[in-house]
Amino acid sequence: xxxxxxxxxxxxxxxxxxxxxxxxxxxxxxxxxxxxxxxxxxxxxxxxxxxxxxxxxxxxxxxxxxxxxxxxxxxxxxxxxxxxxxxxxxxxxxxxxxxxxxxxxxxxxxxxxxxxxxxxxxxxxxxxxxxxxxxxxxxxxxxxxxxxxxxxxxxxxxxxxxxxxxxxxxxxxxxxxxxxxxxxxxxxxxxxxxxxxxxxxxxxxxxxxxxxxxxxxxxxxxxxxxxxxxxxxxxxxxxxxxxxxxxxxxxxxxxxxxxxxxxxxxxxxxxxxxxxxxxxxxxxxxxxxxxxxxxxxxxxxxxxxxxxxxxxxxxxxxxxxxxxxxxxxxxxxxxxxxxxxxxxxxxxxxxxxxxxxxxxxxxxxxxxxxxxxxxxxxxxxxxxxxxxxxxxxxxxxxxxxxxxxxxxxxxxxxxxxxxxxxxxxxxxxxxxxxxxxxxxxxxxxxxxxxxxxxxxxxxxxxxxxxxxxxxxxxxxxxxxxxx
RNA sequence: GGGCCCGUAGCUUAGCCAGGUAGAGCGGCGGGCUUUUAACCCGUAGGUCCCGGGUUCAAAUCCCGGCGGGCCCGCCA
Numbered sequence: 001x002x003x004x005x006x007x008x009x010x011x012x013x014x015x016x017x018x019x020x021x022x023x024x025x026x027x028x029x030x031x032x033x034x035x036x037x038x039x040x041x042x043x044x045x046x047x048x049x050x051x052x053x054x055x056x057x058x059x060x061x062x063x064x065x066x067x068x069x070x071x072x073x074x075x076x077x078x079x080x081x082x083x084x085x086x087x088x089x090x091x092x093x094x095x096x097x098x099x100x101x102x103x104x105x106x107x108x109x110x111x112x113x114x115x116x117x118x119x120x121x122x123x124x125x126x127x128x129x130x131x132x133x134x135x136x137x138x139x140x141x142x143x144x145x146x147x148x149x150x151x152x153x154x155x156x157x158x159x160x161x162x163x164x165x166x167x168x169x170x171x172x173x174x175x176x177x178x179x180x181x182x183x184x185x186x187x188x189x190x191x192x193x194x195x196x197x198x199x200x201x202x203x204x205x206x207x208x209x210x211x212x213x214x215x216x217x218x219x220x221x222x223x224x225x226x227x228x229x230x231x232x233x234x235x236x237x238x239x240x241x242x243x244x245x246x247x248x249x250x251x252x253x254x255x256x257x258x259x260x261x262x263x264x265x266x267x268x269x270x271x272x273x274x275x276x277x278x279x280x281x282x283x284x285x286x287x288x289x290x291x292x293x294x295x296x297x298x299x300x301x302x303x304x305x306x307x308x309x310x311x312x313x314x315x316x317x318x319x320x321x322x323x324x325x326x327x328x329x330x331x332x333x334x335x336x337x338x339x340x341x342x343x344x345x346x347x348x349x350x351x352x353x354x355x356x357x358x359x360x361x362x363x364x365x366x367x368x369x370x371x372x373x374x375x376x377x378x379x380x381x382x383x384x385x386x387x388x389x390x391x392x393x394x395x396x397x398x399x400x401x402x403x404x405x406x407x408x409x410x411x412x413x414x415x416x417x418x419x420x421x422x423x424x425x426x427x428x429x430x431x432x433x434x435x436x437x438x439x440x441x442x443x444x445x446x447x448x449x450x451x452x453x454x455x456x457x458x459x460x461x462x463x464x465x466x467x468x469x470x471x472x473x474x475x476x477x478x479x480x481x482x483x
Numbered sequence: 484g485g486g487c488c489c490g491u492a493g494c495u496u497a498g499c500c501a502g503g504u505a506g507a508g509c510g511g512c513g514g515g516c517u518u519u520u521a522a523c524c525c526g527u528a529g530g531u532c533c534c535g536g537g538u539u540c541a542a543a544u545c546c547c548g549g550c551g552g553g554c555c556c557g558c559c560a
Contacts, residue, residue: 049520056517073517091510105518128494129510131521135495138552194559213560239559240484249560331557349558388560395560426559451560465560475551 002123005088009121016121023098023115028063035109037101043068043111044096044119046149047089048130057086058110060130061095065155070097071104072113085116091130092122126150141472148470160279161456161468165232167275168252168452175267177228177254182217184210184234190434191215191373193426194237197247210236213449214253215373216434219402222255223442230254232452243464244394247473250452255402259446261385264399265362268389268448269296272360272396276459287392287458290358294391294459298360303348303383306363311351315344315367316382323347336419336427341367354393362387372412372428374400389450391458399448406438 009016023042031043045063055074060067074082089095097116104110126149127134133151134140140147140154148155169179187206189196191213201208214231221229232252241247256263273283276294283295307313313326323343327334332346344367357363364387368376371384378385385401403409413430420427456468466472 051519051522052516053519053522054516056519058519058522060520069520071518075517104520106520108518108520110518125493125511127510129521132494132509136490136552138490139494141552192560235560237559240557242559243554245559251560398560449560454560 002090002121002125005090006121006123009088009118014118016118018117018119021096021119022117023096025063025096028061028066028068031068031101031111032066032109035101037103040098040100040114041111042096042098043070044094046122047091047093047095048126050086050089050091052086055082057082059089059095061097062130065152065159069104069108069110070099070113071102071110072116077113077115081116089118090122090125092124092126093118094120094122138474141466141474144471154467157460157462157467158470160460164275164279164456164459165250165452167278168232168271170278171271171274172230172252172254175228177230177256178226180218180221180226180229180231181233182211182214182221182231184236186211186217188429188431188433189213190428190431192235192237193428195239195426197236197238212237214251215447215449216431218253218255219442219445219447220434220437222257222402222445223437223440227257228255241473243466244454246453246465246469249465249469251449252452253447253449255445255447257443257445260401260444261364261387261399261446264446264448265298265300265364265387266296267446268362268397268399268450269298269360271450272391272455272459275455279459285459286461287394288463290392292359292392292458294360298362298389300362300364303344303363303366306352306356307344307348310353310356311347313344313347313351334424336422336424339369339419341369341371345370357390357393360389360391362389369415371400372416373403373409375403375405376408394454394458395451396454396458397448397450399446402442402445402447404438404442404445406435409438410435 006016021044025044026041028043028045043061043063045061047059048062048067049060051058057072059070059072061070072082072085095116096119097111097113099111099113102110102112127146128150134147148158172179185199185201185208187208189209189212194212196212197210198207199210213235214233218229218231230252232250234248235251236248238247239245254267273294273296276283276285283293285292285294304315307315320340323340324338326347327343330347330350332350334342334346365377365383366386368382368384371386374384374386377383387399388395389397413428413435416428417430420429453465453468456462457465460468462468
């Protein structure tokens with residue numbers, strides 16, 4: 001800690017935290033792209049290295065991720081200012097300089113300092129030498145600002161994740177979707193099977209939930225008469241934390257009136273390939289050792305065909321007894337008791353090897369009874385017009401031809417409620433208010449949800465979801481240590 | 484929820500198996516040095532060995548419990 005230096009500066013009448021800069025800074029990025037030798041300009045940034053050579057000192061300055069070298073000489077700025085700099089400016093400080101753009105003997109673009117100002121005193125030095133990454137994963141994630149500060153690759157990956165979200169917005173805006181906001185705090189959660197976070201609303205003296213999906217409120221907006229809506233937002237699921245899961249994670253959901261799940265497949269293909277190309281310049285990526293091409297069209301694989309071909313189970317022929325036997329064999333227990341559609345879903349998840357779902361694949365037509373928010377298939381009511389998109393073995397999106405028959409919706413909710421009573425805590429809770437909305441009429445609608453963190457992982461080749469979340473969830477530890 | 488592994492100076496770590504005064508490199512600090520960029524040279528300070536308990540004459544080291552982290556499995560996006 002360098003609190004003493006701060007006090008000394010204040011005693012000298014120098015504010016270590018001035019309100020503004022003295023020399024209007026030119027972004028270092030711009031200086032590097034269009035170097036104009038001989039031009040005098042201001043630069044600001046964080047001191048990343050100081051190399052002293054007696055009467056001559058080189059300083060590396062980092063500004064918004066771009067590095068430039070400064071050169072300060074005793075002769076150039078005078079003995080007093082030169083020594084003040086060496087005495088008071090440390091690694092990690094922000095400084096603002098004015099000087100001339102030049103090249104050193106070795107040809108490096110450099111600003112020869114004519115005047116300078118300390119603009120922020122850092123009381124702690126950077127934890128590692130510049131150019132070295134922080135190795136301890138706990139420090140990396142807990143003090144992520146340091147990880148980003150010290151490691152250009154980390155900075156780059158998170159930057160690309162942020163840009164990816166921007167590109168998704170641009171794409172959706174371009175397709176005429178309106179970006180909307182819906183409640184995060186909800187009286188009834190829904191739209192997915194998951195354990196919610198519960199919170200208490202003091203003003204109402206009621207227990208509410210943090211949303212587990214965006215679905216049911218976005219559909220209400222379709223009922224309301226908006227034809228194309230989307231939302232990018234956090235969902236919250238009170239479940240485990242691992243390489244694929246963070247309790248709060250980002251979803252993009254979109255709903256389009258007069259569309260169906262076929263339209264959603266085309267939307268998904270276009271969206272993913274477009275944003276991947278915008279961020280990386282290519283639709284190709286390497287995720288967990290697999291080369292993947294995100295260019296459309298993606299393979300369509302019927303759920304039933306996948307089970308038949310890859311697991312040897314024919315969902316149209318197999319008896320319930322056989323399915324129960326298969327569940328036992330695979331140590332699967334269904335929480336709310338046996339139900340054919342849920343059994344098939346579990347068997348699919350357990351038995352379909354990830355190796356079959358590496359290249360982008362729409363698995364289509366899931367069992368109707370396990371898809372309570374989906375319209376039954378137009379040709380075969382045992383199945384629902386639903387798809388999940390798998391890429392790199394990871395479930396990335398889930399989409400439906402949305403169920404808009406309020407009576408059927410009510411029946412599905414009742415069936416879910418039954419399962420809940422029998423111990424399936426993740427069954428969908430009954431949402432009367434939503435059924436009532438459907439009673440007022442929701443047009444035929446296609447809808448999709450895309451896991452944005454996972455999309456970022458695949459596009460950016462990240463092995464852990466923590467890599468693409470700026471501040472992933474970790475256990476609380478200790479708290480700040482007062483000195 | 485289950486299994487495996489890790490925790491020593493700001494950072495990276497040696498020492499642990501086989502108990503006996505905790506050592507190094509980098510960084511920091513002081514000095515030198517006018518073209519360096521992992522600068523260099525000389526000097527120097529810096530430790531709750533994650534926490535608590537036990538065994539022992541003696542614990543960083545062995546044992547138990549806890550805290551924090553990582554990986555894998557189960558479940559889920």
